[in-house]
Amino acid sequence: MTALLSSAPFWICVSIACYAFGQKVQRRTGSALFNPLLIASVLVGLLLVCTGTSYETYNQSGRLISFFLTPATVALAVPIYRKLDVLRQNLFPILAGALVGSVVSIASVILFSRLFGLSDTTMRSLIPKSVTTPIAVSLSEMLGGLAPVTTIAVVFTGIVGAMLLPVFLKCIGVRNEVQMGLSIGTAAHAVGTSRAIELGETEGAMSGLAIGIAGLLTALIVSVGSLLLSI
Amino acid sequence: MKYMKQLGVLLACAVAGDAFSILLRGRLPGNVLGLTLLLLLLAYGPVRLGHIEDTADFLLHNMAFFFLPACLGVLEIFAEIKSEVFALLAVCVLTTFCTAAATAFTVHIALRLQRKKDRGGVRP
Numbered sequence: 001m002t003a004l005l006s007s008a009p010f011w012i013c014v015s016i017a018c019y020a021f022g023q024k025v026q027r028r029t030g031s032a033l034f035n036p037l038l039i040a041s042v043l044v045g046l047l048l049v050c051t052g053t054s055y056e057t058y059n060q061s062g063r064l065i066s067f068f069l070t071p072a073t074v075a076l077a078v079p080i081y082r083k084l085d086v087l088r089q090n091l092f093p094i095l096a097g098a099l100v101g102s103v104v105s106i107a108s109v110i111l112f113s114r115l116f117g118l119s120d121t122t123m124r125s126l127i128p129k130s131v132t133t134p135i136a137v138s139l140s141e142m143l144g145g146l147a148p149v150t151t152i153a154v155v156f157t158g159i160v161g162a163m164l165l166p167v168f169l170k171c172i173g174v175r176n177e178v179q180m181g182l183s184i185g186t187a188a189h190a191v192g193t194s195r196a197i198e199l200g201e202t203e204g205a206m207s208g209l210a211i212g213i214a215g216l217l218t219a220l221i222v223s224v225g226s227l228l229l230s231i
Numbered sequence: 232m233k234y235m236k237q238l239g240v241l242l243a244c245a246v247a248g249d250a251f252s253i254l255l256r257g258r259l260p261g262n263v264l265g266l267t268l269l270l271l272l273l274a275y276g277p278v279r280l281g282h283i284e285d286t287a288d289f290l291l292h293n294m295a296f297f298f299l300p301a302c303l304g305v306l307e308i309f310a311e312i313k314s315e316v317f318a319l320l321a322v323c324v325l326t327t328f329c330t331a332a333a334t335a336f337t338v339h340i341a342l343r344l345q346r347k348k349d350r351g352g353v354r355p
Contacts, residue, residue: 015299015300018299019295019296019299035295036296037296037298037299037302038302040296040299041299041303041305044299044303045303048303048306049306055303055304055306055307058303059300059303059304062300062303063300065296065299066297066298066301068290068293068297069262069297069298070242070245070262070265071238071241071242071245071286071290072290072291072293072294072297073263073266074241074244074245074262074265074266074269075241075269075286075288075290076291077266077267077270077273078273078280078283078287078288078291079291081270081273081274081280082280084274092341092344092345093338093342093345096337096338096340096341097334097337097338097341099337100333100334100336101330101331101337102330103333104329104330104333105329105330105333108325108326108329109322109326112321112322116318116321116322117318118315118322119315122312122315122319126319126322126323129323129326130326130327130330133294133295133298134262134294135260137301138261141260142257142260146308146312147301147304148301148302148304148305148307149305149312151301151302151304151305152305153319153323155298156320156323157323157326160323160324160327161327161331164327164328165327165331168328168331168332169332169335172335174339176338176339178338179335179338179339179342180335182334182335182338183331183332183335183338184331186330186331186334187327187328187330187331188327188331190294190295210334212266215263216267219259219260
């Protein structure tokens, strides 16, 4: 039994099964609240605690899963390339929106983290939380943040964005589809985009583009910012 | 071999990105540079969509799953952040609204400027 509980294929199977279950729950309920990654995390986490398996043991198989993040992040170039025409036609609003949005995201994280008295490490983990997880996690590690905190903050931000942003943006008077899509994509990455696609084709395309552009711009801002502040 | 070759192209971009990152003294993450490199290679020709598409789509569709081990890492550090959880979630909610509002406002102005410029072009 102990041999089984420390075998990589076993925990990979468990992970896949829990994630597949999470996807099924989301499809049934159709709500962003039931995020497959969160459901799978809770289920696998419970199994680890119940069987007394340490995270270190689990992560020996987990590393085999995490490996795919590297090529998956590079693959984010594909959706940007597919929408290159849309990007060229709307270059100015997309770049301007994603740039200001990214700056405000970083600045407001620093402001509210100080206001709520969060620790320095937690603040550093939250700084890139509006962008897509792979970019956010590498930026967080670069800044000295904690990868798990960043991952959870990114997923939570996506869920909040997908559920509340369409209503919030309508309340503050947003009527234009380009405006709606870019705002959701910049603030709530891929999870928000899944909701933007439901609003309409233009909203979905704009939101999808904003994921990559805001990710790249946030990386640049963080990089330039850390360079300037370290001098 | 098709999927393996495609994975090879993606990994080669990642390795090149890491190399650039070292040259830049880690100022930008290797995966972001790898992404940028692949985008340039696609835009300027040497890599075509068909060279990477199938594996890329597989990886993109399963992106969230690949984060499961990272997410579970919270088990190890939960004691450290337990006292901060609610403040942390509150920061996430507030900043999401700030970011979306700032983006919407900027795009509004950008679209208006663009329209004005277009009209100016028609009537000199």
